[in-house]
Amino acid sequence: MSEDSINRVKRRDFLKLVGAGSVGVGAGAVVSQVSRNPTELLIPYPVPPEEYMPGVDTWYNTLCQGCSARCGVSVRVREGRVKKIEGNPSHPVSRGGLCARGQAGVHTLYHPDRLTGPMKRLDGKLTQVSWDLVLSHLAHEFRQVLATERGPGVAIVTGSARGHLHQLMQEFLRTLGSSRLITYRIDAQHNLHAANLRSFGARATPYYDIANTPYLLSFGADFLTGWLSPVHYSQAFGDMRQGDGPRGYFVQVEPRMSLAAANADRWLATRPGSEAWLALAICHQLLEDGVYDGPDRNQWVERVADYSPARAVEPTGLGADQIVQLAHDFAAGPGLAIIGGGALHGTNGLLAATAVNLMNYLVGSFDRPGGVLANSPPLFGPEAAYSESPYAGLREIVEAARQGRLEAVILHDVNPLYSAPPELGLREALESVPLVISMSELLDESSEVARFVLPLDSYLEAWGDDSPESGVGFPTASLAQPVARRIHNTKSAGDFLIELAHRLGDDIEEALPWRDFQDFLKARWDEIYRTRAGSLEGFDAFWTATLQAGVWGERSAALGAPNTVMIPAALDDLGHPDPQFSGRRAEYPYTLHPYLSPVFHDGRWAHLPWLQELPDPISGVVYTNWIEIHPQTAELLGVRTRDVVEISSPAGSIKLPVLVYPAIHPDVVAIPMGQGHHRYGRYASGRGANPIEIIASRIDEDSGDLAWAATRVQLKPTGERIDFVTTSGNPRPLGRQILGPADGGHG
């Protein structure tokens, strides 16, 4: 499967690419020149790149930054202006497809509220200053830090830095003597990585071959919108459904029907956090049925001895027969089990994930088409994702700040004051830090505590690269190039760090000798070229070819050889499957189930108008968010859709309008993340509320990762109403043969 994943280049798209315009490599050559605002000029290039021709499209291949999947995209540029982003058909991750977020990416470049230049906080107010002033000022401060040996007190928190940008940051910190580089995003799949590390002893996320699986059992993994690599796995889903092989059957287990569940053949509403129990019970049943007879069988038998389906009935809320049936179907498949979403972010997330690995292992779904395929580790990029939990890093920062051990924090393309639970106390911590630099594309919540707000390039203006974390079964690396000239006085993080290093001078400058980030990238890719792709004649040929294709893949290379036998110790000392929650049931009767909005994901692109105007796939609501409650809960509280309720948890409270949701477990209330920005451009500010604000800062003790699905809440009707807008008229088809001749019956 992974083989043809790259062979399945859509020829038609390829024709489009070469036909409708030339494939360009050159926009980067001139992005450095900042003159008049190019939006005023007909032809915004003093020196146009060679492939530039008025009236003719130029296609640049680069990388989407909408989520951590990093799809390869082809950007249509005309007269130097970005017109449209489409999936890069020759990229193994996106394979020509692209999600709504990726489409909307154009507006990260043209957003009306983007920062137009660096800003410094002068007596409380942010005021525009020049880059030169910023750099000299920062150089001065850092020199003082270094002079007083307080280098370790410098930290960088990044939301998106991957690939060599991440390495550059490490380099930079290392020269300062610090190792505090944290990649924080609420949607990080740390528990999954950790579980895989535990299970296989290798830093590699396996490739889940959804496309060819006859039976897919998903524990809360909404792989269609928010899990690992949405576009790639959406495509796989399509092939599973109507590919060449027989149609795969798909069961989704989760307390609230997500988009994936809506597309599943069967949706099982379990108690929140009981996925670990269910997985273990299924393993128990599988072993009982003698599905697995490997040498290590007995070790497993004893490890799951306590988790018989019968005992799983109470915690999961499913019938024993249902669980047994699931086990049978899973064995018969043989099935593929995946886990994500709330199931992965409970207090028992690591255990659940490991148990799911075990399920796959027991039915022999390893290294088999339609199963869990071995994957090579990323060619480069953050290894932290596997070892250390991002949230743990954040907590460490807070701790250090409390003890006054922090000198400077650089927030790069991250908005922790929005995306981390306030209970963590990050705001206070950052306020106590002498120097906080926020690098972002527009003013956000976090820039409120920053002394310097530095405008970042849009990803369409910057260089970058990445090696897909989730992987596609073989080593690949993609290059991101600027596709349009800068329209504001912005910088890319890489260029900024290098320039800063140069200002700092002496040994730091020596450690980062490169002219700019592009220079640095070339140097790094030169290594890849020498070690791996010697076949091509000359690095420049390699570089150009990669830029044009947007991706370099080593298909010939033997797959990385991770240990695809489960380590029996994987399950040890993982605590008990019973989920822990903040808030006593008596006081807080409902479990809060925050989920990544199918549209906004974690909300980093909530400022894009096209996304605000994209009706939520399930509710059809635009421009706000809501709280989903079960009809009988609504009856209990005496509220109807659009009535505002106050949602209080031990960590805080927010107000949201109710959406009576027919497909959610009665014990659960669900809130989509991504909205509720206080300050994030004209389109996102003041819309809905942010569920993260009431999430308790509770962690999965085993992995240290944030357990954002482990908070209980209570609901109080406020009597107010918020007339949110849904594009759905009547939610029922009324037997009108709309969904097909067959729907007349139950429609």
Next chain:
Amino acid sequence: MENPHKSLKAKWEENRRPGYYQEYENHWGMVIDLDRCTGCGACVTACQAENNLPIVGEENFREGREMKWLRIERYWEGEYPDVKLRFIPMLCQHCDQAPCETVCPVYATYHNQDGLNIQTYNRCIGTRSCAVYCPYEVRYFNWETHVWDEPLEQQLNPDVTVREKGVMEKCTFCVQRIRKVKDRARDEDNRPLLDGEVQPACVQSCPTEALTFGDFNDPESAVSKKKHNDRAYKVLEDLNTSPSIVYLSRVEPEDESHG
């Protein structure tokens, strides 16, 4: 002059020929596989990006004045816990017997040589009758002249008109892309179009490849083949509009066999 016993379809076939142009070169159509469609909405945004659809703002949504040439309709079936949610992308069906075309007093909407249901903005006087006559409700009216916040207008697609107030608009199957490909084919010494060479924005972006676009006149095209799938049906077929969009209904496996 017309044989009354001849079926409407037959009459249509007759009249598919003459126009300003000599003959219908293509019969563009789409096949939408609901078993692949996940309702994610990528196509909706792709359409908005390609066709200069305005950013209308929340108030217009509340008024029911959104501009989405392509929308995802969602329908709930059953009750908890056996509740189902179904999606169906709804866009202009480019009917062969389009009610919207007959009602337009000024020929602003008609059938062009590609077999497309075309909306000619500069002819439209805004009677909105076509929107009333369209049973699929996929025609959208410009209640105002929309503006883009600077510098969002930099993104506007130069191949697509920006519509003014008082004009009706709708899905065009990305006619600008069809033109572009046809021109290219002509330049390359009139080679025939390749199947799948033309792709509307929605089809192009669809992550699950639920949408297929092609020429129904070409029996070898992917759409022509899929049309014969036994899941194939057309929405509101009994209204006899003979749409150019074929849906493949979603498979509902018997749950007995599975947990």
Next chain:
Amino acid sequence: MPRLALFPDSEHLLDAAARLKGRGIEDFTLISPIPLEEFEDRVGVQTSPVKYFSFFGGLLGALAGFALAAGTSVAYPIPVGGRPIVALPPFLLITYEVTILIGVVMTVIGFFFACRFPKLEELAYAPEANVDQFALVIGDDVDEDVDQDLRDAGASEIRSVEDPP
């Protein structure tokens, strides 16, 4: 010298008209405030060309209507809704409307033509004959003794006028 005789009501007027006719005098003109319904019974048959105008107007309209609808569609063949280029049912409606339009217009023209409207030259007229009197006008070619008949018929007054009848 043309003469104008006034009568108190249509009875006497028509009586007088009948007498003149008996004498073989044809070219007299009756002026009355209301239509003389019994003219045909008492004096003689009247004919009017208006009906021909109406008929041929209608006919012309029918042709013009269909020509307009069908002609323009054929000249600019634009396929809409899979309907025939020349679609009879709708075009018959157009035909129908234009028939009436031109029919009506031609009828007016016919009426004006028949009455020789607009009348520019001065003609014998007595304003009271448009209120409650009834008048009969004869030209100067009619000899004097006719006046006696008019008086016998009940003419309340006979005056001579300059203008021709």
Next chain:
Amino acid sequence: MAEAGKSLAYHARHEKSWVTATAEQDNPPTFAEVNEDVVRSIVETGPGYWWILGVTVVLTFLCFFVPWFYQLEVGLQASGMNHPVVWGTYLANFIFFIGLSHSGTLLSAVLHITNSSWRKAIYRSAEAMTLFSLMTAAMFVMVHVGRVWFVHWSTPYPNQMGLWPNFRSPLMFDVMAITTYLTASWVFIYMGSIPDFAAVRDRTSGWRKKFFTIWAMGWRGTHREWHHLSQAYTFFAVFVIPLAVSVHSIVSWDFAMSIVPGLHQTIFAPYFVCGAIYSGTAGIVTLMWVLRRAFKNFDRYILPIHFDNLGKLLLVLSLIWTYINICEIFTGWYSGSSGEMEMLKFRMFGFYAPLYWEMIAFCAFLPLLLISKKIRRNLTAMLWISIAINIGMLTERFIIVATSLPRQYLPDAWGFYFPSTVEFLITFGSFGIFLTLFLLFVKFVPSISIYEVKETLPEPRPKGEN
């Protein structure tokens, strides 16, 4: 035709049958008095008239033209229309005024042919009503379309895009039908007035004399002219009756030719025609009441018997109207199709249910009172009933649009419509247009047909005979 006409006048003067109601009074007006009364209505203008005219014009400007210009500026977002309800109040009003216009045709044509001579006193103003409500309806077309500055493209001429209009479109049927109808009713009212123009010409002086001389075309009232007139008039009647029927059928087809549940009704043509005549007749009743009040001595020509007869007519029409409504509901229900059912549910029990039942009350039940002669002869009662009926009919037009379009085939696309302030204002203002035109009319055209009234009166007897 002339035959029938003759016998009528004959009766009128000799047998004094019921049709000569005007003459039945104790002292019927003499020929001379008729002239006086009518001419007075033209030449004598009290301050009351100027006040009313002034207020009307101002209100019309403020309520119709100002909001309209605003709408032209900002686009149709000024209205309450949306997707899927892209037709709204404007179209409803358009249809209402077209309906109102059927009054004149009815009285001048139908009753002319059927020899109901009681029409004679009132048909002139009825025809005026036809003309002016048609004009008002035409205004609503302008208000309705999105780009009125291009509306001329829908007229049959090869426009700058080298295109003729699409004659296959129901809207083009409308254009043709309404143009014809406007022309015909204008001609109709003018022809019928020529003898009266002459009459007024003879009794006025100054600019009026010039004005009426021109319009009278030199009419003398010779026996030949009278003959030609009656001929022409008869042919008009013959032309106009089918025209009136076709006009409102065609208007109904704007709806019926669509495939929207609630609009796609076979019965719509007769339904609309009947409804049109219904509201038209009611309109006349109101009008007669007003004229009778407005002008000195008009109560000698507009008599209770006229109200009585129209009352009977209204009763019959209301029954037909009710019957068709029942048919509509029954066929919808009997089809059993979800589309029809949901639409009916929404119409009868949805948000607009009150309006629906108000319509039923005013148009189906209230007119049943007309069964009693007492009420038919009670002018005040007639006034209020007639007004109620027209309110009901206006509501009906609105309901047809506002309850069908929001409930179409795709439930997900269901919507809702409520008129905006601008729409309310323009609706109100449109009556101002109508009223303004009418106020001008009564000063330039004899609003009662002098010669036809005379026909129903006894001729002056020569002195000494009585």
